Amino acid sequence: MADWIPIALSRDVPVGITRAVIVDTREVMIWRGEDGVAQVWEDRCPHRGMRLSLGFVRGNALNCLYHGWQYGAGANCLRIPAHPDLTVPPTIRANAFAAAETGGMVWMSDDSAAPPPQLPALTPVISLAIEVAPERVLAELGGSTAEPLIELPFAADTLQIGWHRVHAAKTMLHATGAGADIGAATAHLRALRQNLEQGVAA
Amino acid sequence: MSLTDDRAALDQWYTLGALQDFPDGAEVHSRLLGEDLTVRRLADGVEVRAAGRALPVRTEYGHLWTSFGTPERNLFELPESREPDRRWIHCGPVRVRASGLRLVENFLDLAHFPYVHTDILGSEAHPEVAKYEVEQRRDVDELWAxxxxxxxxxxxAASDEGQISKYMYRVVSPFNVMLYKTPPTAPDRWDVIALFVQPVDEAVSVANAFMLVIDDTSTDAELSAFQQMIFVQDKIVLENQRPSLLPLQPGRETPTRADLSSVLYRRWLKEKQLRFGTEPRTDLPNA
Amino acid sequence: MPKLYDYVLSGSCYKVRLLLNMLGIAYETQAVDFFPGREHKRPEFLALNPLGQLPVFEDAGLVLRDAQAILCHLASSYDASGQWLPRDVRFGSVMMWLSFAGGELMAISGARMIAMLNYPGDLATLQAKARTALRLLDDHLADRAQAGGLWIVGATPTIADIASFPYVALSHDAGIGHEDYPAINLWQRQVRKLPGFVGMPGVPGYF
Structure with a gap:
């Protein structure tokens, strides 16, 4: 798999939100605090395993829903409300992935050694879940599972479509364009989704 | 999945639900520890059968109990069930996609009150968990906090205003737990709220909340609704803990002083060598 | 005072509680022991609602059933601004999405009753219907977001949003997460930010 994986459109993760994403059967979550930086973490609080995507963002911190443990942008635990006077040991940390934003998408990497791709600013079109294996989706769209982006000519534009594997039989696409007719491009991709899924059902 | 081979889990008493949910003559299908069961209410008792054999049966505290093995002890004692002024409230079985052990551990937890039961059992302005005491009572093999x-x-349900509530917790077996709590209207006594968990599969449980309370103002519907509200607030947490099975391996999770009961509970489960509903360990030889 | 016959775990009763809170209407509740007591099938309740369903709402002699109908009544009687049930070109669209909330989206309710309360039924079929309904809503909300809109209809929240939110938010009880629905994820946050928003068991009040 590619080092850097696009997992969402930046537009879909505004300040103050959490978003759960399944990447190749792993549960990860994205959140964005007031500093505007998208964070991508394992969707699991180290305390009692609660999914952090159910938590809530305040300021530049993410709070676990279960016990209110508060994590800063560096993934270190800042506060354990049950022990208000405790200085939290620096060893208590959420599991953060390397994260980057480029081309209107949020990207993650297990191993931040390689730099993230550099893309021009692109206009978000649509994120779509398709109940079809990535290999088939990419074959249909003329992409390669070795590449994180698919270039799809559409009308006068070329759509740049990020993709990630949800699991063996589900793919998520994150489509952007340079100046496309967004409505028409969305309709085109939804029709593609329908054809692919009907092909699987048939 | 079929019946577990976990001896520690087999040799326990489990509830299959409130007796009132097993009508006369009807055959009810149920499931316990990965094995299907049938329950038949007869004129002279209740019959529980699995894979062609009859299992031992107890009918205590308004619930039906059974076991696949030979429990070391009889069913736990619940003296409050003999007090005539207590109201018996069955809150109804709720299915939860999580290990039953996660349910019990959550039941023992105070620190989540401000966040999961906000403005009811806790508030964000008062999140501190004061020091409490835990002990393993070896004579009865129970855990107490x-x-x-x-x-x-x-x-x-009957509270009009905030209060400092006093609690005691009592774990009587790996999947059965209760708490004692001062009722708003009778500060010298203890309400009993029990959680009897039916472990259906390793990561599927049925929670039976049962109350023996002192309350002469609330209706049954109000009492039941209050406890259901609390339990279903917990359900979203329980179904979103990862892993769904309780990890006993050191270092997998991060307890603090507020988690003393949970730490003792996990240690006790390890001592019993209970495996059903626990995450497989990788740190043990022959694991 | 208006009275809501209420069950704390009912997503349909929650629709009514949400709008009552957002409009700041004082009301009393009567707890109905829907589960395990099945009080809604007893004669006293059937006299109120022969369909034997929650919620029921009493207001100045009027006895109403059906969450969507009750939302219409509340908007029509208590919302001076006209925002929640606009009487203009948006009216038909609000009604269309109300029908969807009381129709297709209720597959989530059915699946939830099976998954959570062990009601009889075909869980897989209802989950598939629920996913179809959620995708339809997600597609609609994505179109709205592309046009700069935050709500199901028009530039303000309407009872279409209030009627749709509860079972969308409760879908995890039916075993369906929101990972596939980015536009729903965004919209849910907008609903949670509305003044007077309250949660329910399974819908945490925090956001």
Missing amino acids: TKCEFYQPKAA
Whole structure:
């Protein structure tokens, strides 16, 4: 798999939100605090395993829903409300992935050694879940599972479509364009989704 | 999945639900520890059968109990069930996609009150968990947590205002737990709220909440609704803990002083070598 | 005072509680022991609602059933601004999405009753219907977001949003997460930010 994986459109993760994403059967979550930086973490609080995507963002911190443990942008635990006077040991940390934003998408990497791709600013079109294996989706769209982006000519534009594997039989696409007719491009991709899924059902 | 081979799990008493949910003559299908069961209410008792054999049966505390093995002890004692002024409230079985052990551990937890039961059992302005005591009572093989105190905005169905509630917790077997709590209307006595968990599969449980309470103002519907509200607030947490099975391996999770009961509970489960509903360990030889 | 016959775990009763809170209407509740007591099938309740369903709402002699109908009544009687049930070109669209909330989206309710309360039924079929309904809503909300809109209809929240939110938010009880629905994820946050928003068991009040 590619080092850097696009997992969402930046537009879909505004300040103050959490978003759960399944990447190749792993549960990860994205959140964005007031500093505007998208964070991508394992969707699991180290305390009692609660999914952090159910938590809530305040300021530049993410709070676990279960016990209110508060994590800063560096993934270190800042506060354990049950022990208000405790200085939290620096060893208590959420599991953060390397994260980057480029081309209107949020990207993650297990191993931040390689730099993230550099893309021009692109206009978000649509994120779509398709109940079809990535290999088939990419074959249909003329992409390669070795590449994180698919270039799809559409009308006068070329759509740049990020993709990630949800699991063996589900793919998520994150489509952007340079100046496309967004409505028409969305309709085109939804029709593609329908054809692919009907092909699987048939 | 079929019946577990976990001896520690087999040799326990489990509830299959409230007796009132097994009507006369009807055959009810159920499931326990990965094995299908049939329950038949007969004129002279209740019959529980699995894979062609009859299982031992107890009918205590308004619930039906059975076991696949030979429990070391009889069913736990619940003396409050003999007090005539207590109201018996069955809150109805709720299915939860999580290990039953996660349910019990959550039941023992005070620190989540402000966040999961906000403005009812806790409030964000009072999140501190004061020191409490835990002990393993070896004569009865029970775990107790005592001297627990927590500020509660609405401690019970009959509460009008906030109070410091006093709690005691009692774990009578790996999947059965109860708490004792001061009722708003009778500060010298203890309400009993029990959680009897039916472990259906390793990561699927049925929670039976049962109350023996002192309350002469609330209706049954109000009492039941209050406890259902609390339990279903917990359900979203329980179904979103990862892993769904309780990890006993050191270092997998991060307990603090507020988690003393949970730490003792996990240690006790390890001592019993209970495996059903626990995450497989990788740190043990022959694991 | 208006009275809501209420069950704390009912997503349909929650629709009514949400709008009552957002409009700041004082009301009393009567707890109905829907589960395990099945009080809604007893004669006293059937006299109120022969369909034997929650919620029921009493207001100045009027006895109403059906969450969507009750939302219409509340908007029509208590919302001076006209925002929640606009009487203009948006009216038909609000009604269309109300029908969807009381129709297709209720597959989530059915699946939830099976998954959570062990009601009889075909869980897989209802989950598939629920996913179809959620995708339809997600597609609609994505179109709205592309046009700069935050709500199901028009530039303000309407009872279409209030009627749709509860079972969308409760879908995890039916075993369906929101990972596939980015536009729903965004919209849910907008609903949670509305003044007077309250949660329910399974819908945490925090956001």
